[in-house]
Amino acid sequence: MVGIGLRAPHYAPLAHSRPPLGFLEVHSENYFAAGGPALAWLERFRRDYELSLHGVGLSLGSSDPLDERHLAKLAALVERTQPMLVSEHLCWSSIGGRHANDLLPLPFTEEAIGHVVARVQRVQERLARAILVENVSSYHAFAESTLPEERFVAEVVRRAGCRLLLDVNNVYVNARNHGFDPSAYLEALDPASVGEIHLGGHTQCDGMLVDTHGAPVCEAVWSLYEEALRRFGRQPTLVEWDTDIPALDVLLGEAERARAMQMVPAHQAMEATA
Amino acid sequence: MSRALAPLQRDFLAGVEGDGPCAPGLEVYRRGVLENRIGALGAAYPVVRRLVGESFFREAAARYARAHPSISGDLNEFGDRMAAFLAAYPHAAALPYLADVARLEWAVHESLRAEDGVPVDFAGLAGRDPDHYAALRFALAPSVRCIASLHAIHALWCANQPGRDGTACHDVPERVLVWRRAGAVEMRVLDAGEWEFLDAVARGETLGACHEHFGDDLRFAGMLARHALDGVLGAVAE
Numbered sequence: 001m002v003g004i005g006l007r008a009p010h011y012a013p014l015a016h017s018r019p020p021l022g023f024l025e026v027h028s029e030n031y032f033a034a035g036g037p038a039l040a041w042l043e044r045f046r047r048d049y050e051l052s053l054h055g056v057g058l059s060l061g062s063s064d065p066l067d068e069r070h071l072a073k074l075a076a077l078v079e080r081t082q083p084m085l086v087s088e089h090l091c092w093s094s095i096g097g098r099h100a101n102d103l104l105p106l107p108f109t110e111e112a113i114g115h116v117v118a119r120v121q122r123v124q125e126r127l128a129r130a131i132l133v134e135n136v137s138s139y140h141a142f143a144e145s146t147l148p149e150e151r152f153v154a155e156v157v158r159r160a161g162c163r164l165l166l167d168v169n170n171v172y173v174n175a176r177n178h179g180f181d182p183s184a185y186l187e188a189l190d191p192a193s194v195g196e197i198h199l200g201g202h203t204q205c206d207g208m209l210v211d212t213h214g215a216p217v218c219e220a221v222w223s224l225y226e227e228a229l230r231r232f233g234r235q236p237t238l239v240e241w242d243t244d245i246p247a248l249d250v251l252l253g254e255a256e257r258a259r260a261m262q263m264v265p266a267h268q269a270m271e272a273t274a
Numbered sequence: 275m276s277r278a279l280a281p282l283q284r285d286f287l288a289g290v291e292g293d294g295p296c297a298p299g300l301e302v303y304r305r306g307v308l309e310n311r312i313g314a315l316g317a318a319y320p321v322v323r324r325l326v327g328e329s330f331f332r333e334a335a336a337r338y339a340r341a342h343p344s345i346s347g348d349l350n351e352f353g354d355r356m357a358a359f360l361a362a363y364p365h366a367a368a369l370p371y372l373a374d375v376a377r378l379e380w381a382v383h384e385s386l387r388a389e390d391g392v393p394v395d396f397a398g399l400a401g402r403d404p405d406h407y408a409a410l411r412f413a414l415a416p417s418v419r420c421i422a423s424l425h426a427i428h429a430l431w432c433a434n435q436p437g438r439d440g441t442a443c444h445d446v447p448e449r450v451l452v453w454r455r456a457g458a459v460e461m462r463v464l465d466a467g468e469w470e471f472l473d474a475v476a477r478g479e480t481l482g483a484c485h486e487h488f489g490d491d492l493r494f495a496g497m498l499a500r501h502a503l504d505g506v507l508g509a510v511a512e
Contacts, residue, residue: 029348033387035416037457057347063280070347095283099344100290101314101352102307104283111279139299140286144276177299206298210306 001236002259003052004251005213011041013248021255023050023084025238029057031081032073042081052085052196052238053077054165057099058123060133061092061106061116071126078127085196085236087132087165088123090116090156107142108152113159120160132195133157134165137173137202137211149174150188163195166232168224169217173202173209182224186231194232199225199258200240214243217254226261234262291340311339314349318383319356321434322376325369334363350387354380371425371444378427378461381419381452385459389416392509394502399510408482412475415508417454420464420472423447428463455505468497475507 001022006014024045031042045051058070078086091103106112116133124131135153147155157164166189175182199222201215217225217239225237239254277285289296290303312335316323323331338359344352357380360366361373394412421427426446433442449464451472464472467488474484481498488494501507 029350032348032350035388035390036386036454038386040457057349059347063283067347073348092283093347095280095287097345098287098291099347100287100303100307101310101344101347101349102290102303104286104290104303107279107282109279115279139302140297141299142282144282205302208298208302210302 001234002255002262003050003236003238004255005054005238005240005242006042006045007242007245008038009245010248010251015041015044017248018048019252021049021252022236023052023238025052025054025085025240028053028055028074028077028086031077046081051081051083052087052236053081053083054134055086055088056103057093057101058088059093059099060088060090060119060123061112062094063092063115064094064097066119066122067094071123075127078129085132085165086127086129087134087196088120089136090133090153091136103136105136105138105140105142106152108145108147108149110146113152113155116156117160120156120162124160124162130162132163132165133160134167134198135170135174136167137170137177137209139177139208139210141178148180148188149178150185154189154193157193158190164189164193165196165198166194166228166235167198167200168228169198169200169202169221170211172218172221172224173211176209183227186224186227189231191232194228194235197225197228197232197235197237198240199237199254200242212243213240216250217257222257222261225258229261229264237262291343308336308339310349311335311344311352315339315353315356318350318353319376319379321379321431322356322360322372324434324440325372325375325430326366330365334360334366337363350383353383356380371423371427371430374421374423374425374427375430377423378421378431378450378452381421381450382459382461385417385419385452385454388454391415391417391505393505394507395510396502408480408485410481411478411511412481412502412507413509413511414472414476415453415505417452417459418472418506419452420449420469420476421452422449422469428461431461451506453504453506467493468501471497472501472506478511 003023003025006024006026031039089103093100171182171185199217200213202209203212237258241251289300312332315335342355357373357376360376366372424447425444426448428448428450429442430444434440449469450461451464452461485494
């Protein structure tokens, strides 16, 4: 099953061509409005497609109290659209009531695991469903970290009873930026814990890879996706493209490539046994 | 020294919001956070952006973000105080209309996201005893915003849409109605009578009281019908 990220410039062409897609994924916050055209488009597409709500602003890892107003809006959107998947990022965005509105990195510590686990559980309780959390790309490593990233991610998912939205591009970006083996990262994850995969493009900037979602998926990330399919089976896969948004056909071409890779018989067999 | 999570996050955000020398990794976050904010403000204020030009807008957006940090995980809520910020921004003093254009753009931004509302129930009204019409109270549709300015903000807004050359005479007072019709935000200039009428409706006055402000039956009936059909008026609140 393969989906694409739904962005406003694609509303009209997508409604016109209605290509076969496994699902559409949206940033939850873009549909927090009480009404209006964006929400009307979403409800229209919901009639033709499965939906995945992907939050960017809940600030799961923040030391601030959980933002119940934000969570209530998410709950209302979940109720309204009955999505197939609901996900958030394994990161933080705000502290002391100030929002960076960006996906900021967590230190990989026992304290952070305990903190995030409790909050994921609160969110799952409020939404009355399991969520997925996504591993984020990062450009800073905290001296406080006592665990490798993959152990941190695996522990949060295991203890919170949620699933992992494995962003293969983020694994690749972090592997390059922080110097680890991306294959070993995948091998450290429980094969049954992954419930969705993200693919996206990154750009190179000052010797660092930056997860911009503004470029095609690179060959190295496609190879890592191949490995992920072998290990985690044919999970719902999303091609993200959020900045410098291309024509719909370009995005659909990327999605088609992911779909073709899922069709390889070995990955189907894996799904049957998962 | 190992910091607990809360102080670590406070230090990190201070670093992201700071402007001194920093590690290349932190610089990626600084750039990302700034671009997100400029992008969010640019999406809400495209006409302001065009009026002042790209480099002016980027600088103003960065200063706005420092003066009014984002307090919501939803970037669509960021930028609500841009008009007040621009009104007091010394570099914008040569553009006296800029803050009011920002008010108009924020009204559009809010109107787009307002509740869908309920249209006027004409069949229900037709079934009522006409003697009771004077006691009716209408609600304004949730998407309605009314902006008054000493400047021709509607003309400026129209002249600065994509494909237009930006030419507009700005020193004419205007009252502008912003609302949503058939899913799209619309705006038009109101005359003094319409402005007073909508203001009276917003205050919860009865149709009878609104009519008394007028006197001119024909004009009142025409205006009432127009606003009802356009979806500016909403449910009858009794």
